[in-house]
């Protein structure tokens with residue numbers, strides 16, 4: 001596969017290219033240009049023209065275009081799933097599920113943008129009762145989106161759909177591991193809408209860095225925390241605002257009244273689906289001591305039946321990024337060296353392309369497997385004496401993306417004490433599939449939100465208007481203000497705000 005007119009380069013000399021490879025076989029899946037800083041600048045310049053046109057449309061007009069794009073992608077869902085399978089190695093069924101969820105977000109964003117962003121009247125307050133106050137959320141212009149490879153459709157669509165629905169043009173830089181998927185989505189957009197309001201630039205980190213410096217009006221980054229910091233530093237040079245959706249180290253908390261079969265099932269899927277390469281995947285589990293043995297027995301029984309392998313019906317594919325194999329191996333080795341035990345998998349779980357499910361117990365809290373993002377099908381299971389201890393340990397991480405609670409009586413109370421962006425109760429990662437819920441982290445998992453009304457507003461600026469309807473009874477904003485007006489103001493303030501019931505008596 002080669003690139004199309006959707007991409008930025010139309011240079012006379014042939015561009016430097018790179019190949020995306022199948023993580024299953026090592027075969028070349030596609031060849032793509034390495035876009036230079038000049039190419040990226042041209043793409044942003046062209047996008048600015050598109051932003052003028054797109055931003056001037058009504059919400060309904062934009063929604064109509066986005067519905068057409070959605071329909072084109074949905075009708076070709078198998079084509080996209082096949083491409084995603086080729087580039088990431090993930091099972092086709094997982095690819096289909098990912099696309100379905102991404103399309104659902106696109107539908108919600110386009111259908112709800114008007115409701116949350118359009119101009120509305122807001123209260124003007126007693127002091128400014130003569131004013132009509134209006135608020136609207138306007139598009140920023142051109143949004144740069146930098147994406148990862150692990151969910152190459154769902155993750156970038158979380159930014160792209162919401163940015164487009166809010167009225168922005170988008171220049172998207174997909175991961176160097178999944179450039180074909182990015183180009184495919186932009187090609188479908190062009191076919192559906194007829195204008196490249198969504199365009200793609202491809203390449204390595206340098207291309208992403210160039211997008212940060214190309215004068216976009218906002219940069220939405222999804223990827224590792226380390227790269228997020230570099231993105232933020234580059235964007236700081238021009239005060240370009242950023243959204244950072246970074247790594248996670250999500251925990252599951254299991255109370256003594258939890259449905260243990262459901263908790264074991266969800267933990268295993270949350271830890272091993274997509275070969276553990278999920279930002280909000282399960283990496284740690286804290287279980288009440290009263291049910292620890294029972295839970296562990298159920299989890300290990302299920303985990304032993306699961307294999308990562310090169311077969312048509314495998315439920316776990318390969319590790320997409322070869323360098324990650326070393327990270328996973330190091331985390332397992334470190335856990336074992338510090339006294340941890342592998343009850344499933346272990347030291348030899350990491351192969352040349354695949355990693356077998358690994359359940360680690362008795363792992364000290366300062367081990368790499370507990371403190372750093374592993375991004376593989378591994379999980380640590382730790383016994384706790386109380387839910388207070390589970391909460392404390394969960395919150396001790398520098399990452400704070402999502403979390404899960406399995407409990408009956410105190411589930412809500414436990415969830416409320418977790419410092420992170422999202423919590424699933426008696427399910428796992430469910431929040432990501434609910435389009436009206438915002439998605440994003442706290443601490444080193446990043447900031448800003450995609451999805452939901454917050455995700456729409458993330459790609460806008462608030463525009464406030466105050467219109468005088470009639471002359472004020474008391475002229476306050478003038479040098480002609482009288483002493484009488486000052487005294488009237490003091491009286492009104494006393495009536496409005498001076499009667500707090502907790503004021504000390506003198």
Ligand code: NAD
Nearest residue numbers: 147148149174175204205208209223224227245246247279
């Ligand atoms: P990565 O940070 O290596 O790369 C992400 C993107 O940034 C790629 O497109 C890459 O080319 C680009 N990039 C690299 N260097 C850059 C630079 N200096 N300036 C600008 N762009 C640069 O991450 P990855 O390995 O592709 O993805 C895995 C990571 O993403 C994990 O940490 C995972 O937790 C995280 N992730 C987070 C979310 C979320 O929503 N919070 C979702 C998916 C993945």
